[in-house]
Amino acid sequence: MRTRSRITLIAAAGAAAALSLGAITPALADTTPKQHPHSVAATTAVTGDPRAAVTRVADFYGAYIDSIWDIEDPAASANATALRAFYLSPAEQRRVAAFEAKEHADGVLFAQNVPVKWNVRYTGSGAGHATALVTLTWSDGADPEVSTIKVQTDLRTRKITDLRPAD
CATH class of the missing domain: 3.10.450.50 (Nuclear Transport Factor 2; Chain: A,)
Incomplete structure (x- = not known):
């Protein structure tokens, strides 16, 4: 029973570390696309309707x-x-x-x-x-x-x- 608890604890810690690393790696690597000063911001959406x-x-x-x-x-x-x-x-x-x-x-x-x-x-x-x-x-x-x-x-x-x- 003690072995199973240790394995579960180690597995949970490993999963938490992997999730944390996955969450912070893009921020550390700054992988967000760079916008040209005159380009559309990533949050801008353009829609249309040919009937309108x-x-x-x-x-x-x-x-x-x-x-x-x-x-x-x-x-x-x-x-x-x-x-x-x-x-x-x-x-x-x-x-x-x-x-x-x-x-x-x-x-x-x-x-x-x-x-x-x-x-x-x-x-x-x-x-x-x-x-x-x-x-x-x-x-x-x-x-x-x-x-x-x-x-x-x-x-x-x-x-x-x-x-x-x-x-």
């Missing part, structure tokens, strides 16, 4: 900004054009082109440069349309420059039908 108007607006602005940010990539310009054709109604594509011809600026962003961040917020729906407010952040720091764009989407076609500076 606000998700589609967010998808469009995210992909569009990515494309024009990476303008050195030979596929970037073609991708930005394809995104416009897919997400914008034909009438809105014509309005964007007219704005660009007149203002010599991007008609989706209403600017000549590329924002460093973007945010899309649903603001309401009615009469077959949904509206969202896109906030573009143009610089980093304590007091960054921002602009906002009001975006209207047709709920039936899911196409963006109107873009207007909201400032």
